[in-house]
Amino acid sequence: MSLPRTAIIGGRGKLGAAFAGLFEKAGCEVLIADHETELTPRQACAQADITIFSVPISVTPAVINEVAPAARPGSLLADLTSIKLPAMEALARSAPDGVEILGLHPLFGPQVVSHMAEQVIAVCPLKTGPRAEWLSNFLVQNGAHLKKTTPQEHDEMMAVIQGITHFSAIASGLALKKLGVDLEKTLAFASPIYELRLAMIGRILGQSPQLYAEIQIENPSTAVAVKAYKQAIDELSQTVDSSDEQAFQTIFREAADYLGSFKERASQMTDHVIDSMAAFDGTSETEK
Amino acid sequence: MSLPRTAIIGGRGKLGAAFAGLFEKAGCEVLIADHETELTPRQACAQADITIFSVPISVTPAVINEVAPAARPGSLLADLTSIKLPAMEALARSAPDGVEILGLHPLFGPQVVSHMAEQVIAVCPLKTGPRAEWLSNFLVQNGAHLKKTTPQEHDEMMAVIQGITHFSAIASGLALKKLGVDLEKTLAFASPIYELRLAMIGRILGQSPQLYAEIQIENPSTAVAVKAYKQAIDELSQTVDSSDEQAFQTIFREAADYLGSFKERASQMTDHVIDSMAAFDGTSETEK
Numbered sequence: 360m361s362l363p364r365t366a367i368i369g370g371r372g373k374l375g376a377a378f379a380g381l382f383e384k385a386g387c388e389v390l391i392a393d394h395e396t397e398l399t400p401r402q403a404c405a406q407a408d409i410t411i412f413s414v415p416i417s418v419t420p421a422v423i424n425e426v427a428p429a430a431r432p433g434s435l436l437a438d439l440t441s442i443k444l445p446a447m448e449a450l451a452r453s454a455p456d457g458v459e460i461l462g463l464h465p466l467f468g469p470q471v472v473s474h475m476a477e478q479v480i481a482v483c484p485l486k487t488g489p490r491a492e493w494l495s496n497f498l499v500q501n502g503a504h505l506k507k508t509t510p511q512e513h514d515e516m517m518a519v520i521q522g523i524t525h526f527s528a529i530a531s532g533l534a535l536k537k538l539g540v541d542l543e544k545t546l547a548f549a550s551p552i553y554e555l556r557l558a559m560i561g562r563i564l565g566q567s568p569q570l571y572a573e574i575q576i577e578n579p580s581t582a583v584a585v586k587a588y589k590q591a592i593d594e595l596s597q598t599v600d601s602s603d604e605q606a607f608q609t610i611f612r613e614a615a616d617y618l619g620s621f622k623e624r625a626s627q628m629t630d631h632v633i634d635s636m637a638a639f640d641g642t643s644e645t646e647k
Numbered sequence: 648m649s650l651p652r653t654a655i656i657g658g659r660g661k662l663g664a665a666f667a668g669l670f671e672k673a674g675c676e677v678l679i680a681d682h683e684t685e686l687t688p689r690q691a692c693a694q695a696d697i698t699i700f701s702v703p704i705s706v707t708p709a710v711i712n713e714v715a716p717a718a719r720p721g722s723l724l725a726d727l728t729s730i731k732l733p734a735m736e737a738l739a740r741s742a743p744d745g746v747e748i749l750g751l752h753p754l755f756g757p758q759v760v761s762h763m764a765e766q767v768i769a770v771c772p773l774k775t776g777p778r779a780e781w782l783s784n785f786l787v788q789n790g791a792h793l794k795k796t797t798p799q800e801h802d803e804m805m806a807v808i809q810g811i812t813h814f815s816a817i818a819s820g821l822a823l824k825k826l827g828v829d830l831e832k833t834l835a836f837a838s839p840i841y842e843l844r845l846a847m848i849g850r851i852l853g854q855s856p857q858l859y860a861e862i863q864i865e866n867p868s869t870a871v872a873v874k875a876y877k878q879a880i881d882e883l884s885q886t887v888d889s890s891d892e893q894a895f896q897t898i899f900r901e902a903a904d905y906l907g908s909f910k911e912r913a914s915q916m917t918d919h920v921i922d923s924m925a926a927f928d929g930t931s932e933t934e935k
Contacts, residue, residue, distance in 0.1 A: 519841075526880075551754075551755065561910045565906075581887065607864060625853065629849075
């Protein structure tokens with residue numbers, strides 16, 4: 360099969376542009392459609408062998424509904440959205456007969472697209488054929504690890520993987536602000552785990568408020584996960600408020616038991632990471 | 648000055664034993680006193696040039712009150728406790744005249760003591776002299792970075808550095824249990840940040856429930872920090888519950904602004920860490 364002509368709807372966004380670069384590097388013709396391009400999303404889709412939607416979560420279903428009907432039989436519609444159920448429903452509803460459908464969610468940011476060795480892309484194969492097979496192979500050849508799933512399972516997983524992780528980090532940043540903490544001063548006293556945690560908080564808060572709001576709010580499973588986290592916070596803070604060390608230890612053991620043998624691997628992995636942070640500090644020291 | 652004879656009160660605990668090893672390696676005579684040693688803590692203290700208390704936070708003041716009066720003039724009393732105010736008050740109250748006092752808090756675990764390059768030890772110098780100077784130099788020569796502080800400042804810093812960090816990790820572990828999440832399954836879909844977060848949660852939950860309960864509950868500043876965290880959680884979850892993306896973004900930006908230029912460094916540091924995790928996975932792969 361000749362190289363597919365690929366349309367990226369939202370191709371001027373960071374993630375869309377990164378994927379456009381990947382296809383161009385492979386020699387594909389790439390059509391970029393975005394708010395202010397002369398080429399409209401529908402025109403791009405109508406001319407493409409593969410159309411990839413890379414637009415904000417909240418508008419993804421509407422953009423798909425508008426654009427997907429233009430797809431040619433034998434072409435493929437795919438999307439990169441972080442929440443799969445509404446996007447896949449829109450694709451299923453709007454794609455003409457004979458059009459392939461493949462949902463994709465890269466579990467990493469735009470900066471990783473060019474070197475995605477071992478990084479996960481969740482894949483929802485809805486209607487597959489030669490184009491979907493080509494695209495899957497292309498992603499694997501570029502280093503991605505494809506993890507097959509359903510839209511439902513994906514969204515439930517993301518409520519945990521992204522929902523609680525982001526939520527607790529954003530809340531931690533807000534708590535530091537509320538306390539009026541001097542960050543530089545805390546870093547002078549930092550344990551490696553605090554330094555690492557603050558770096559994760561900073562990484563998340565350095566990204567798009569809109570993307571993070573949408574990941575929290577547009578995925579119905581996230582509200583369930585956040586509710587469980589809030590309950591856990593309430594139970595644990597109750598033990599601190601009442602100075603009940605035994606109750607605190609009981610909750611601690613409950614959570615520790617749940618993690619089981621993963622704790623040992625976690626300890627080894629974080630030892631490795633802490634060593635690597637010392638090397639990072641060393642490098643930046645000589646760069647000053 | 649000849650090498651000091653050093654007594655470790657709680658020398659059979661993990662941290663005490665690690666420091667005992669450090670002094671022995673340097674050629675010091677080390678007296679170990681613990682619950683079941685023939686040598687009592689008072690006897691050890693009475694014979695030592697340097698006595699180091701390494702006992703659980705909750706009993707530290709009582710042990711100091713009992714043991715410190717046995718110290719000889721010209722000797723040094725030090726402690727390794729994670730909360731400094733009660734320990735330093737007990738040392739100030741119980742140490743005989745002419746005894747030096749140095750509060751220490753290594754911001755790392757027992758496994759790091761033998762190679763503490765660049766790792767921080769918080770130091771509260773209360774009554775210094777030649778022994779305190781020798782001990783400070785000894786720790787620096789072994790790679791530690793000494794950060795001078797007061798007991799009050801130390802405890803306020805630790806409420807943030809340890810208090811919120813541990814609290815949010817333990818609560819995250821509990822939330823995953825409440826949700827009945829299959830950890831292995833989530834790891835198959837994991838973003839690098841989730842994998843790192845889960846590793847941090849696992850590292851913390853792999854440690855002593857008693858130590859972590861004491862760090863939360865015996866430090867009065869921690870309750871204040873945890874309260875701020877709980878408020879942040881409440882505010883943020885309110886925006887998720889009401890699907891108010893604008894309000895979520897406002898809180899996100901507030902926290903992001905507070906972190907200021909640290910976000911850029913955080914992003915670089917976590918990129919570095921994520922690369923190092925791939926190397927760790929690679930290693931463990933070949934070890935299988």
